[in-house]
Amino acid sequence: MIDARGLSCPLPVIKTKQAIEKEHPDALEVLVDNATAKENVSRFAAHAGYRVTVKELEDEEYSLRLEKL
Amino acid sequence: MEKKESFLKKHWLVMLCGLLIGAAAVVLTAFGNPANMGFCIACFLRDIAGSLKLHQASIVQYFRPEIVGIVVGAMLMALIGKEFKPKAGSSPIIRFTLGAAVMVGALVFLGCPLRMVIRIGGGDLNAIIGLVGFALGILIGVFFLKKNFSLGRAYKQGKVEGLAFPVMLTAGFVLSLIGVTFFAASAEGPGSKHAPILLALGVGLVVGALLQKSRLCMVGGIRDAVMFKEFGLLAGFGCILAAVLGGNLLRALIEGVPVSTYIRFGFEGQPVAHTEWLWNLLGMTVVGWGCALLGGCPLRQLVLAGEGNTDSAITVLGMIAGAAAAHTLKTASSADGTGVNGPIATIVCLVVILVISVTHLKKEN
Numbered sequence: 001m002i003d004a005r006g007l008s009c010p011l012p013v014i015k016t017k018q019a020i021e022k023e024h025p026d027a028l029e030v031l032v033d034n035a036t037a038k039e040n041v042s043r044f045a046a047h048a049g050y051r052v053t054v055k056e057l058e059d060e061e062y063s064l065r066l067e068k069l
Numbered sequence: 070m071e072k073k074e075s076f077l078k079k080h081w082l083v084m085l086c087g088l089l090i091g092a093a094a095v096v097l098t099a100f101g102n103p104a105n106m107g108f109c110i111a112c113f114l115r116d117i118a119g120s121l122k123l124h125q126a127s128i129v130q131y132f133r134p135e136i137v138g139i140v141v142g143a144m145l146m147a148l149i150g151k152e153f154k155p156k157a158g159s160s161p162i163i164r165f166t167l168g169a170a171v172m173v174g175a176l177v178f179l180g181c182p183l184r185m186v187i188r189i190g191g192g193d194l195n196a197i198i199g200l201v202g203f204a205l206g207i208l209i210g211v212f213f214l215k216k217n218f219s220l221g222r223a224y225k226q227g228k229v230e231g232l233a234f235p236v237m238l239t240a241g242f243v244l245s246l247i248g249v250t251f252f253a254a255s256a257e258g259p260g261s262k263h264a265p266i267l268l269a270l271g272v273g274l275v276v277g278a279l280l281q282k283s284r285l286c287m288v289g290g291i292r293d294a295v296m297f298k299e300f301g302l303l304a305g306f307g308c309i310l311a312a313v314l315g316g317n318l319l320r321a322l323i324e325g326v327p328v329s330t331y332i333r334f335g336f337e338g339q340p341v342a343h344t345e346w347l348w349n350l351l352g353m354t355v356v357g358w359g360c361a362l363l364g365g366c367p368l369r370q371l372v373l374a375g376e377g378n379t380d381s382a383i384t385v386l387g388m389i390a391g392a393a394a395a396h397t398l399k400t401a402s403s404a405d406g407t408g409v410n411g412p413i414a415t416i417v418c419l420v421v422i423l424v425i426s427v428t429h430l431k432k433e434n
Contacts, residue, residue, distance in 0.1 A: 006222025008159060008364040008380070009289070013297060014214055033225075035152050036284055043079075044297050059225075060154055 004041070005033040005061060012037040013044050016066075020048055028066040031057075038062045080301040086283035087305035091312025093272045094187050097135070099320055100264035104340035105191040107313075108135040108273070109184030110367040111175035112341075114385065115392035115401075116260050120245060120252045123393035126401075128258025132245035134266050136371065137238045138273015139280070143375025144235045146278035155231025155377035160220040163425055164380050167359045168387025169394065170418040171367065174355025176392065176401040177348050177411045178202075179341055181367045182287035182356060186306065188342060190313025192334040195342050195349050202350035206357020207291045213426040214296070218362065220429060223380055231377025234385075242270075259341060280372045287366035288357065343406045348415060352402075355418045362426065 002019055004012035012032050019028060028050075032038050041064055042052045050066040057063055077084070094107025106112055112129075119130030147153040175181050178199050180188060185203060188196035245252045246266070255261040263269065279285075283305065290303035317331035324330075336344045343349070360366050363384055365373065370388070373381035395401040400414035408414075 006156070006159070006224060007219070008223065008378075010214065010292060010296065010364065011219055017297065033156075034154060035150075039284070043299065043301075047297070047299070 001029040003031045005031050009036055013040045016041050016044060026068045030064040033061045080304050083283040083285050083301055083305040084308045086279045086285050087308025088312045089279060090276055091309040092316050093276055094313055095316030095320060097264045097272060100268055101262055102264050103259040103262045105188045105193060106184060107187045109180050111172055111181035114388050118389045118392040119260060120254060122253055124396035126396040128255050129260040130253040130255045131260040131263060132242060132252055134270040135273040137242040138270045139277035139371045140235050140238055140375040142274035142277025143281040143372040146281040147376040153377050155226040155228060156223040157226050157379040159223040159380045161380055161383045163220055164384045165387035167363050168384035169391030170421055171356050171359040172388040172391030173395050173400055173414050173418050174352045176395045177352030177407060177415050179402050183368050186309050187313050190310050191317060192332045193339040193342055194336050195339060195344055198346045198349045199353040202353035203357040204291055206354035207288055207361045210358045210361020211292055211295050217431045218426060218429050219431045230379055234374050234382035277372060277375060286369040288360040292361055341404055343402050343404060345407050348407045348412055351415045355415060358422050
């Protein structure tokens with residue numbers, strides 16, 4: 001799981017990218033706390049061949065579930 | 070073809086936004102803003118610094134309504150879209166410093182990344198050299214980002230913290246309107262050239278709202294293309310250029326003047342620009358590098374400040390302070406060339422950003 005809450009653009013995407021490149025996980029959870037990061041991580045994950053499911057947590061935070069296609 | 074369609078489908082908003090921003094720049098110039106300036110964020114924050122008498126350069130003093138419009142427009146759109154989320158706490162003083170350095174670099178080149186594109190759209194080839202420096206700066210920034218550069222995380226704040234900056238700007242704007250004598254306004258020079266106040270404010274509001282929705286950012290375009298092979302933001306960047314070129318062409322046709330009135334390819338005699346290529350290049354390297362670390366160009370910082378991100382508000386204040394310093398310490402360029410202390414200030418800024426870069430590399434977890 002990656003906790004990218006509070007991090008500004010483009011760090012959430014960088015962290016996701018590094019995790020994917022290093023570990024090639026089948027599934028990965030990314031926590032973000034703003035809409036821009038949610039969109040950017042989702043777009044990148046789709047590019048990298050992952051299906052993204054967004055769950056809105058309380059307090060304006062999002063949990064992104066990435067699953068390898 | 071299918072891929073092309075989905076690219077348009079995915080990125081239409083950012084591209085439309087780019088076109089509108091380019092068009093807005095041409096319209097504002099046609100209605101009185103300085104040539105090839107549109108609504109340059111660096112120039113306009115510098116003018117605001119001047120109107121507050123933070124520097125004494127009498128030709129660049131004016132409380133620019135566009136800046137107020139962009140921040141408030143972004144704030145309103147964020148409030149409507151439930152994206153107004155005050156937060157702060159990610160190395161505020163470092164961000165202030167980076168903001169100031171970015172401004173010093175921008176005033177050596179004479180323009181923020183947005184004006185760089187607007188200048189290219191007017192045929193100013195010095196701005197192409199600026200673009201090379203800008204891209205170089207972003208690449209250096211990306212290098213450190215890949216090495217885990219981070220200014221640390223921000224934390225949620227109360228509504229008042231997020232609203233303070235837009236309210237402060239609005240109050241300043243209102244005071245400048247009712248003619249409070251504290252505010253200066255240029256009688257000649259670039260600061261005296263401006264579109265009608267309501268038009269400037271209106272365009273700012275629309276642009277701010279659109280930018281909040283589209284996330285368009287001048288630094289993000291090159292950064293995302295290099296780091297993630299994502300070309301959406303870069304397409305927005307291209308659309309601004311296309312709109313400025315097209316807009317200038319259209320303007321010449323409408324006014325029945327030669328196209329060369331508004332688009333003249335060359336280095337010499339470009340509006341509010343100089344030809345010292347090395348400093349044009351390095352000035353924009355400072356901007357690209359600093360903004361890559363900040364996570365967005367000056368325009369994007371205004372929008373984020375409107376969304377309640379007070380780290381970005383601090384960055385904008387740093388840019389205003391940087392503008393004041395640039396004119397007080399004679400580091401800002403003019404059409405005649407770099408200021409006496411421009412070159413040394415550029416080197417100092419590069420060193421400062423390097424120090425910030427290497428001291429903020431986080432260990433991998």
